[in-house]
Amino acid sequence: MHKLKLIEVRSEIGAGTRGASLGPDAIRIASLDFSSRFFKRYPCVSIPDENHLLFESSGDRYAKRISGILTMTERIGEEVCRTLEKGEFPIIVGGDHSIAAGTVAGIRMAFPKIRLGVIWIDAHADIHSPYTTPSGNMHGMPNAISLDEDNLESTLNAPDQETLNFWYQLKNVGGICPKITYENIVMIGVRDTEPAEDHLLEKRGIRNFSAKEIRRAGVEKVAVETLKYLDDCDLIHVSFDVDVLDPSVSRGTGTPVPNGITIKEARTLVIRLMQSKKIGTFELVEVNPTLDRENLMAEQAFDILLRASNQLTHNI
């Protein structure tokens, strides 16, 4: 049986819209509204954030607040690593999606040699580098950080040397670079990408189950095929961005995208994935209650978190 540990990361310096740092607290409020003892049942730590940087100039135009992202990646990495070394199962609650780079770094720090898989459930591929980003927002970059991907072929921007030095350090957190490889990543629900990302998805043949495919094949089948695709992996990280959901339920997130999956599909998907003994970490990100009405997004997110945790604690 898994011993779960919650790691809350109230960081929003990677997002372009303000408010994602309130996600963990909105989810706590949702748990109270459901009269759930979830946050009493599991031990929980909170990672100190660098959100004070929001009151200063964003600096680096093509990698905003990258020095803070580096600090956060190291802090998250250390906590995730410590948790895994103690034999506990980390559940990371964000915060914006840039924190995923820290989670993957932590897994790698704990298990340098294993074959690590990633299931990326998201509307976005988040595979930009400072050379290709349309926004400079670092929550669009965690996969490129983990994959050591600069995508120079698609260069649009000219990042300065300071930015590039930080970018290099970020990719090398934990001393292992790359931390994952293309054949060990599966994306689910990705539907909002820029040409630079499309180029990579195609060139590297990244498996992406579109929302349409999910509807056609059924979410059960997508889960089975995803796990089959990653069969050679020793350990799998599941990263769940709430903007994979349709905007009818995901109003409370910074970058909602039309034609997402339904809440029912998301629940089934997550439960089914968590049945696999290879899943070693779970992460849920990008709840932003300032954009929401009546905390709906956090309630849905809590529901998914609860179901994932229940499934994990039932695994033997």
Ligand SMILES: NC(=[NH2+])NCCC[C@H](N)C(=O)O
């Ligand atoms: N994790 C997210 N919500 N990512 C949104 C990224 C949007 C866009 N591709 C960008 O890089 O700016």
